[in-house]
Amino acid sequence: MEDKKDILILGIESSCDETAASVVRNGRQVLSNVISSQIELHKLYGGVVPEIASRKHIENINQVIEEALRQAEVTLDDLDAVGVTYGPGLVGALLVGVSEAKAISYAKKLPLIGVHHIEGHISANYIENPDLEPPFACLVVSGGHTHLVVVRDYGKYEIIGRTRDDAAGEAFDKVARAIGLGYPGGPKIDRLSKEGNAEAIHFPKAHVADAPYDFSFSGLKSAVLNYLNGCKMKGETVIAADVAASFQKAVIDVLVEHSMMAVKEFGFTKFAIAGGVASNSSLRAAMEAACRKNHVKFYHPSPIFCTDNAAMIGAAAYYEYLAGTRHGWDLNAVPNLKLGER
Amino acid sequence: MKILGIDSSGLVASAAVVEDDNLLAEYTVNYKKTHSQTLLPMIDEIVRMTELDLNTLDGIAVAAGPGSFTGLRIGSATAKGLGLALGKPLVEIPTLEGLAYNLYGTEKLVCPMMDARRNQVYTGIYEFRGEELTALMDQTPLSVAELAERLNETGREVILLGDGVPVYREILEKALRVPYAFAPAHMNKQRAGAVASLGLRYLACGKAVTAEEHRPEYLRMSQAERERAERAGSC
Numbered sequence: 001m002e003d004k005k006d007i008l009i010l011g012i013e014s015s016c017d018e019t020a021a022s023v024v025r026n027g028r029q030v031l032s033n034v035i036s037s038q039i040e041l042h043k044l045y046g047g048v049v050p051e052i053a054s055r056k057h058i059e060n061i062n063q064v065i066e067e068a069l070r071q072a073e074v075t076l077d078d079l080d081a082v083g084v085t086y087g088p089g090l091v092g093a094l095l096v097g098v099s100e101a102k103a104i105s106y107a108k109k110l111p112l113i114g115v116h117h118i119e120g121h122i123s124a125n126y127i128e129n130p131d132l133e134p135p136f137a138c139l140v141v142s143g144g145h146t147h148l149v150v151v152r153d154y155g156k157y158e159i160i161g162r163t164r165d166d167a168a169g170e171a172f173d174k175v176a177r178a179i180g181l182g183y184p185g186g187p188k189i190d191r192l193s194k195e196g197n198a199e200a201i202h203f204p205k206a207h208v209a210d211a212p213y214d215f216s217f218s219g220l221k222s223a224v225l226n227y228l229n230g231c232k233m234k235g236e237t238v239i240a241a242d243v244a245a246s247f248q249k250a251v252i253d254v255l256v257e258h259s260m261m262a263v264k265e266f267g268f269t270k271f272a273i274a275g276g277v278a279s280n281s282s283l284r285a286a287m288e289a290a291c292r293k294n295h296v297k298f299y300h301p302s303p304i305f306c307t308d309n310a311a312m313i314g315a316a317a318y319y320e321y322l323a324g325t326r327h328g329w330d331l332n333a334v335p336n337l338k339l340g341e342r
Numbered sequence: 343m344k345i346l347g348i349d350s351s352g353l354v355a356s357a358a359v360v361e362d363d364n365l366l367a368e369y370t371v372n373y374k375k376t377h378s379q380t381l382l383p384m385i386d387e388i389v390r391m392t393e394l395d396l397n398t399l400d401g402i403a404v405a406a407g408p409g410s411f412t413g414l415r416i417g418s419a420t421a422k423g424l425g426l427a428l429g430k431p432l433v434e435i436p437t438l439e440g441l442a443y444n445l446y447g448t449e450k451l452v453c454p455m456m457d458a459r460r461n462q463v464y465t466g467i468y469e470f471r472g473e474e475l476t477a478l479m480d481q482t483p484l485s486v487a488e489l490a491e492r493l494n495e496t497g498r499e500v501i502l503l504g505d506g507v508p509v510y511r512e513i514l515e516k517a518l519r520v521p522y523a524f525a526p527a528h529m530n531k532q533r534a535g536a537v538a539s540l541g542l543r544y545l546a547c548g549k550a551v552t553a554e555e556h557r558p559e560y561l562r563m564s565q566a567e568r569e570r571a572e573r574a575g576s577c
Contacts, residue, residue, distance in 0.1 A: 052564050052566060052567065055564065092412050095378055097419075098419075099420045100423040100426075103427065104423045107423070328383075332379050
């Protein structure tokens with residue numbers, strides 16, 4: 001018997017194209033993690049269509065939540081709180097999860113905790129790493145975000161670097177489209193890169209002059225497109241695998257470089273990655289090697305906790321719950337929510 | 343029998359509780375604040391005012407579309423969440439029927455309309471036959487000119503209502519050749535009292551769905567789907 005009561009939280013996530021629900025015990029133990037992905041549907045359009053995503057969310061959400069409860073072998077009466085992503089993300093998509101979560105917590109008289117999507121991604125690292133506690137640095141890389149974050153404490157974040165233009169995952173998607181791989185680009189480029197030569201083409205690594213931790217990927221994306229155009233004009237055959245590998249290396253080199261610079265500057269002994277792109281195998285390998293070289297312990301979630309999921313929202317909601325964060329029935333979706341805002 | 347009614351399909355947000363022949367409470371706001379911020383606090387207010395135990399509800403009636411896509415989903419997700427948590431059935435009220443029901447008992451035709459943008463309205467033509475609300479034209483997106491034409495064809499007097507009225511009033515006034523009137527303020531917009539009241543009748547005759555089954559009826563594809571279908575049609 002534990003002397004402290006377990007805290008069970010239902011997490012709900014619908015900020016983009018995944019409808020997800022999860023039951024998490026004490027912020028770290030995932031009892032269920034149900035994800036209904038819409039990727040196949042959005043592939044038809046080459047990217048996420050917000051209205052279609054919102055429509056699918058409302059069709060699937062009850063089933064996803066009920067399945068999460070069933071797999072966790074709990075009922076709503078066993079829960080201590082409901083956590084839900086309320087931003088950032090697609091407003092129409094967020095509103096489905098937020099409205100549903102509010103209604104459930106209202107009907108069951110449960111505390112409602114709005115969670116920042118990025119805080120969720122960062123917290124995904126707590127799930128499989130019982131020893132990980134703040135402070136640490138975390139690189140969040142996904143289709144919508146590229147943030148270098150200092151995690152001072154649970155719920156206390158400082159963004160020290162961010163992208164000035166495209167998110168890393170966005171650059172993957174755009175380059176994948178240009179070399180005919182389709183959507184989503186990240187996993188496809190990751191796979192194809194293994195067959196290519198990363199040194200074949202030299203693509204520029206953009207640095208932002210006055211902000212050493214910031215990123216810029218639009219120049220790199222343009223360089224790839226220019227290269228492809230150049231080949232076409234000269235009638236040269238493009239070796240897609242080489243383009244993919246060389247592009248991916250250029251992205252990863254910058255991500256690793258900035259991350260290690262931050263770790264050294266702030267004197268962290270722990271470094272984590274999070275977000276959909278964190279499941280990229282080459283990025284993981286490069287980060288792992290760099291961390292080892294710098295005597296820093298490297299943390300990363302399993303791929304299932306990297307892409308959008310609700311277990312990470314349940315994990316983040318737990319620490320917000322402990323900190324006393326409670327939202328009212330007027331909680332709204334905030335598409336451009338800033339990290340650390342309540 | 344007791345039912346909670348919700349309508350956030352248009353500019354108005356509205357919540358009501360009806361028990362048998364009594365409207366216990368209704369809260370309707372026609373103001374610019376977003377429904378996501380107002381709807382649940384409004385429900386909470388009427389629940390507290392009437393000391394309602396949500397578990398005693400027999401169902402939840404929701405204006406199920408058409409309407410603003412986002413507005414519909416706020417109402418639907420709220421109803422689905424309540425239905426899931428309370429284990430109660432949902433009653434889907436077609437938005438235009440709910441609007442028409444505000445004019446219960448009139449011998450004139452009832453034509454509710456909501457602004458659907460792109461020069462169209464979501465509309466329908468209804469009449470009361472005894473106690474029954476009957477659709478002469480089911481709810482559909484239609485151009486205002488076409489709607490006027492349909493109304494003229496009936497040759498009957500009609501009452502117009504809905505948030506499409508102020509937008510298209512001048513066009514309607516020019517085009518209509520049948521006698522018409524515009525419904526007054528207390529009955530010309532969505533009211534959850536009407537949704538709940540109609541919902542109770544539907545529930546009594548078994549017209550209910552599970553919270554899981556319910557989804558809004560948009561009556562329109564998304565823009566991306568429409569453009570994709572057009573492209574497919576052109577080649």
